[in-house]
Amino acid sequence: MAKRPAVQPALHKVIMVGSGGVGKSALTLQFMYDEFVEDYEPTKADSYRKKILLDGEDVQIDILDTAGQEDYAAIRDSYFRSGEGFLCIFSITEDESFLSTAEFREQILRVKNDENIPILLVGNKCDLEDRRKVSFQEASDRAKQWGVPYVETSAKTREHVDKVFYDLMREIRARKMEENKTSNGKGKDKSKKKKRICRIL
């Protein structure tokens, strides 16, 4: 990082996880291009990159929009390994998608082998209040239990869309700074090693 700070702004890798059809791609596209896509087409795996200004600092965000219906657990592991922060998304109109967030989180923790990996629990489709199945209280209880923030978003109305990405990036940035400070200490070697490799390359 110290070698060429001017050339490349910091890169934060965010991964969108959640069951199929909860709106991962919709959120991503809204964030990237300010547009809402009505048609649903299952994603395989798409990646996006964008330069943004985070608290006065130029950074790059790399978004990996994963497939909700990935058949291979091994491939899903590969996705997760590459992430520095996760948006764990469910649809507030669908109980099952909320239930499966627990599975996704477990998998993230297992793959990253890191209890403190930045995760945001995101309840999407909050514009569809009349079809709500998961109460705000229920979701924020779970988030509290995990020790992560809970945010409700709407990819359609763009409510809190920027917030979830920016909040997650702040957390990632904070984690990185913390790790840099203790880079000579023990630290979480796995994620740190990875990050260093990226930088040096």
Next chain:
Amino acid sequence: MEFSKEPNFELLTAEDFSPEKYVKKLSQNYVGGSELQSLRRKIQGLSEETSSNLKKNVYENYIQFIETAKEISHLESEMYQLSHLLSEQKALLNCLSATSILEDVQPVNIDRDNKVNEKDLEEENKQKIAAILEKVEGCQELLKVPGRIFLYEGDLLEIEPTENTALKIVHVYLFTDSFMITTRNSNSRGLMKYIYESIYDLSSLAVVNVRDLGNVKHAFKLLIFPDTRVFQCSSNSNKKEWLDKFDQAKKTRLAQEQQKRESISEKSPTRVSFESPSYNPFDEVEEETSALHPEWFVEIPEELDVCVAQRHFEEALSLLQKAKEYLNQASSASGDKRDTVFTDIQRKVEQRQNNLTEVLMKELEVNPDKSLQGGLRAARRAVRLLNQLGRETQSCTLFLKLCSSMLRTQCKRVKREGSTTTYIKHLSSVVFTNMCHMSDEFLRAFPDSPACASAYVVWASNELLQFTTHFIKQVFMPQTSLSTVTECIVLVRHQCERLYVYGLDLCYQLDGALRSSLMKALKDARDKLIDSIKLRVLDDKWIPINLHSKSALSRCVQEYSQMGLTNVGSYVSGDTWLQLTASTLSFTKMFLNLLNDCMKLKTTELMYTIDETLYNVFEAQVRHNENALRSELNQDQRNFLTKNAEFLLVSLMQVVQKKYEEKVGYECPTLAKLQKEYVALQKGVSPASRSTKAKYASEFI
């Protein structure tokens, strides 16, 4: 006291046992270090025993678990069979309900086409992979995984994942199960265009479509922990192609796995109800069954294909035997419990065996396009392998067919040039030398097989029959003299005897085949000789021969004495005269030649004809003498005539009988009779009993 007791299981496993207290008590009681140490040793012994018991128990539990799993798999396969039966019956019913014949035929054809296509594809894939092996340096090992199918290849530009700068151009290959990256080989201009860089297993490789990466267009990402590699395609459509191919690879793989699972257990409704998605006992069972067989066994059908294609027949055979051994072992070990992988491979192995047999039989088949240059030696390998495959009968038949065709071509090469004798000499030597070689080869190829041996005998006799038919056509022609025929037959007999070494005596058959022709030849010769005698006697003036010079006379005497007629000298009168007629002398010579030929031809079955021939010819001459005696002649001539008759009936007869006896073992009965009949001639008297003689003669005709 309690603590002074020896440590044992009861004490240590007691409910109120507290190790701390126990040790305290012990240390209070035992002061000596050695005592404590021995106690410690005992306790250690106990602990070791416990741990070994524990191990044993764990092991037993495990075995029980495995047995249960096997039992479940067995049940599973039964369920599968049931469901299979049901589906079969359903298909049958459907078939019956579809009454049209045409409709039935069509799907069958389509099915066959599909199979052909599959085979073609397989072949294509093999070729493609071979081509890759030639092009890419250092990837030999990696491409040897069977069942790997090539999907796509192309040039891509690798991009630095964080800085978006171009790194290098790579050439990549996509297979059904893996992704191989190669770089350009700048050093070599030869075949090896690329150098192998890395290969990734598709199951752990995540493909990400890069939708937006600043100014980098048409890119996709591969997440291969811990690496992330970004590749740029030449165009969006190219990228789409790549992503589709990746998707296709993944889908085929999924489908394959699904198929595997389904082949083990078709989902029955009862199963679905109690099955939980996270834990499927049958899946584990399935893994166990496929793991039951070693890898080489699972791959054996493909290996066999390769061996046969490369004509490594021996290797294929040994593989087959290995597989069979394993199959036998496995089937006897598991009884009637067989998993589908096993039966599938068993079926495949059988099919491959048939395939191998077919290929080998093709090798042996007689084909007009195929050169017979290698001879039988070239057939050795195929015959041996077929025998090892237990196809002795077939290989024997093919081998003999091959022999026949070789024999035929060899015979065709023998040109009819020069005299009949030279031709026959050449031909018979070719035929019988070849037959000897073939016998050699045959005995080598089929050493202990009675069935094949009898087939060989039949073959040999057939070949001989062919030969004799040809021989008869060539030799027994009206213009061929008896001595030529004799010479030819002696030659062939001699050749035929060469087969004795192989325990094959075809002489009897040869004689049998030639007998009728020979009889006819003998009769022809007899008629010819009688005709020539008749012609000669017409000029007979009954005067002694004048040889005009002493030397000519002595030469003549010597010539006849060499033939065995030592007493010709006693007929000499004056300086140049011989007291015998010219016809007597030439008859003597001719008859001795006939006798020689007859003796060479003699077989037990021919004796009758030979005797008759000799009698008839001799009689023709003697009758001439008799006729002359009956006609009006002066006394001198009568004496001379009697002398001639005496020479024929005594001197010549003696020599003839001697020669005959030498060959046959007894005197010729017909000639002896003739001698008796004409005994009166010697005394100048014509025999009285004409009637008996005529009757006798008629008997012989």
